[in-house]
Amino acid sequence: MTAITSTAIPLVPQRSWLLRPPGVYRPQDDTWMLADALRESGMPGGARVLDLCTGTGALAVAAARLGAASVTAVDISRRALATVWTNSRLRRIPVRLLRGDAAAAVRSGPFDVVLANPPYVPCPVPANGAARAWDAGPDGRVVLDELCSRAASLVAPGGYLLMVHSTVAGPGKSLAQLGEAGMTPAVIAARSIPFGPVMRSRAAFLEAAGLIAAEQRHEELVVIRADRP
Structure with a gap:
């Protein structure tokens, strides 16, 4: 039998627990930063919300608890979507599941609020298996570039x-x-954290590529808000 771990999720109104089978991205600092940003964003009641690259569905659950009228969770991983289905049903939260990427989500939109914790770790080889949840090409922007270009169609x-x-x-x-896509973007939060296991294992590659300074073993996470006029 496959072991399943539980992950604490510090969201309003109280702590909750998410099931997470192996191969599904574990909610961590970037997840919690985005959850905090959502809580502070002034999301209107009855909003249509998209959780792109949903993983366990942590942000989909947060959006539903904060009053979203509908939540669509998108991921390329079937295992991730099965996990979201389980976590949402355990909480009796209706979440629509969609397998795919930003292009697939465009066909189901637009949405009032789009949440995205996409893969962004630079990687010298194409991502495969569970690593698709974090590996994103030599500069970390394979998914980010597509998401940014499609943002105005999603929102x-x-x-x-x-x-x-x-x-x-x-x-x-x-x-x-x-900005080029017609949005009004700004960095609204930043936090410095130590490298996790994946980033530590890539340190030599990141240094050689000029993406980090010599001996750097921390990274800064940022939350970007982009409004559509």
Whole structure:
């Protein structure tokens, strides 16, 4: 039998627990930063919410608890979607599941609020298996570039995107691309954290690629909010 771990999720109104089977991204600092940003964003009651790259569905659950009228959770991983189904049903929260990427989500939108914790870890080889949840090409922007270019199609007029990623993946590029797409973007939160196991294992590659300084073993996470006029 496959072991399943439980992960604490510090969301309003009280702590909850999410089932997470092996191969599904574990909610961690970037997840909690995005959850906090959502809580502080002034999301209107009755909002249509998209949770892109949903993983366990932590953010989908948070959005539903904060009063979203509908929540759509998207991921390329069948195992992740099965996990979201379980976690949402345990809480009696209706979540629509969609397998795919940003392009697939466009066909189901637009949405009032889009949440995105996409893969952003630079990787010298194509992602495969569970690593698809974090590996994102040589510069960490394989998914970010597509998401930024499609943001205006995903977000309804008057709505907004909340996205988190590491500064290793170039937030300046994200801000520029979102602006070019007709959005009004800004960094609204930042936090420095020590490298986790994946980033530590990539340190030599990241240094050689000029993505981090010599001996750097920490990264800064940023949350970007992009409003659609």
